[in-house]
Amino acid sequence: MESELGLIEQSFNSRYSLWVQEALSELPDSFTITDPCLSGHPIVFASKGFLKMLGYSKSEVIGRNGRVFQGPGTCRRSVMEIREAIREERAIQINLLNYRKDGTPFWMLFHMCPVFNKEDGRVTHFVGVQVPISRKPRRSGRNGVNLCEEGSRMNDIFYGSCRKEVCSDSLVELGRVQSLESALDDADDRGLEVEESCEASDLEKTRAATAINNILSVLTHYSELTGRLVCGKRCSLSGVGLLSSSLNISLGRIKQSFVLTDPHLPDMPIVYASDAFFKLTGYARHEVLGRNCRFLSGVDTDSSMIYRIKESIQNEKACTVRILNYRKDKSSFWNLLHISPVRNASGKIAYFVGVQMEEGCKNQVGHGLSPEMRQRSAVGAVRIAVRSLSMGAGPSKS
């Protein structure tokens, strides 16, 4: 947990400098910032307004996933819409029923948008603004039409000319969603509070969009201080070899130690390494990404094992070897390494996955699955993530 919080601090401060927290604190709005590259897509910043609105303390929220604020009355389809938007790395504005710490539900307008790394076009964070919806009963009729108009107006206010194409689709969709979702009651026994769906007013929509813009300008400004620039729209797609945030999110759920290497890049560098890998080897992310796996070998590593690995990669076959590896601190361990080719949606080999298992390590015995089975399950989870990553028609796919 300690190292996890460390990662979260790092995720934020290293990009925006230490002073960003103070600047964000001055904004009155309720919002959170999440990091899709960290395991579990956790909240890395929560505004005072947000904590006050939900009744949580900061430490109860940082490191958690946003889904903890959902409850039985939360519309499943809206949750799915948000999941899709994250996957496709696009903005979304949607009415959502959330729950405070004391269990009381409330309607809010949730407006989320990605923050891009200016240099490589990769998503570094998501900003989510929550505007409480002042309750008024839903009027019947004309809904769809109203919403569409509001939707396109919102589009003008917030997006200007950029990303309009991407957004217009989602807004048409959104208009439809809202008109229909707002018709849904909630099977909840808490009575009237949840019974009626609420519809955000123009004012609330504008408030959300303005808040997003203010937050983005703070983030942009402070990223200039560190030289690691971010922006509110994707400026570049040069991030070849980098994984999209949606792949990062799915890979982040896999608890075992593993790396993905890209056989199409020179010297087959590591393009992803799991948190458990850093823990096992003692290296940090930036010391690992972009390098070939051979840094794990050392003086006593059996070269015939390295040869076997090379052979299986050449033959595009899976293999399991027992190989002596070295941590950053030079201590050695026996690694039961399983390597397998992983195909993308076209059916072509996109990566090799290497799953490490420290021989005789007690805390891996865990819950009864044999080490081999756990390795295989990590491989399976990686296959599913990689296969579906390249299927999408989302804007992030190159």
Add this chain to the structure above:
Amino acid sequence: MMLRIKRVPTVVSNYQKDEAEEGARRVGGCGRNCLNQCCIPGAKLPLYAFKKLNKIGGGKELLGSEKREPPVDFLDSLLLGEWEDRMQRGLFRYDVTACETKVIPGQFGFIAQLNEGRHLKKRPTEFRVDKVLQPFDGNKFNFTKVGQEEVLFQFEASEDGEVQFIPSAPVEPENSPSVVAINVSPIEYGHVLLIPRILERLPQRIDRESFLLALHMAAEAGNPYFRLGYNSLGAFATINHLHFQAYYLAVTFPIEKAPTKKITVSGAGVKVSELLNYPVRGLVFEGGKTLQDLSNTVSDACICLQENNIPYNVLISDCGKRIFLLPQCYAEKQALGEVRAELLDTQVNPAVWEISGHMVLKRKKDYEEASDENAWKLLAEVSLSEERFQEVNALIFEAIACGDNGNANLLEDLEVEPHSHDEVGTINTSSHAAMVTGTQQCLVLQ
């Protein structure tokens, strides 16, 4: 008149291939390590016992449990690990991850897969499609004939209420084990079959207990991209031995994105909605105070359909929180010669996955030409007409209301006018339909 269609049956087990030639010859000490009496004594398989959740994810419970470090997604890991193991052992007929797949550009996001290997090597067989319930026939292929290596684990409710895993547990016929087995012709990674109480040799027919088991599996896997599906006879099930299918695909299905309109909430709190703007008409069930409430409501609806001889498909989505029920009539149309040749030529059998928007195509041409329009055209043929759909709904709602133990809320809330579907704004306008008051004669039956 008896309605039949000819189709190539899917080979789900390596022990199914030679069945036509060998018939029922193999009985008794068969030596292939199957799940019949001959091989069961001494057989051992992993056993996963799930904790009976009495709550569908969400609410304060969820908040509380999320406070703790989330437990390892055990069933997910077990299933993936065992499946990958079978892949390494070469038990599948092809590597499904080598099959090209894509999301079709367009409004709906239909998913297409080119799978040229799935239907090779089999001659078309005749299937009777006009009887949703047919008795179990031990002479035909059934899952007790699969090899034990194709079975991944036994799946049951835990007795002490805690999750249990036994890597190697004896298979005890007196306990009526339910098992999860691979489908050797997978349509996506992790494609498995859940076979409730396999040794009881149940025909393909939903009952409350079996459906609850399937729902538990979805909840237990806890992965929104792991969905279960069910095809009734006459709705493209090919094996008359009770089974559900499931696989992983980390993409949202078009049916999951379709807007819905609430029709009613049952006494047990299960919300029933109707799909809108989707080529196949269907119902969506969600909510309920307990998982069992949701399960019972859906099973009662399924039982009603099968007893009325209406073929249907079921999709269990979102970790068991949303269930889609789709009555269909494609096979019937096909048998009557009412399906256009261009659709038949694709040889796409519109079962639960196709209806949900995941199209497995056999010809490269169809894959390359796949479009929203083509997918829509095919699925539109599957759907009941609006008129028929409303009739079927009336049957379903009556069945649910009975299952509800006479809870009046349902009927009070019910709205089954056939022409109310086009105006969203009318839902809450308290135009409660007085036409169904819970008595038989009010229902429009044909």
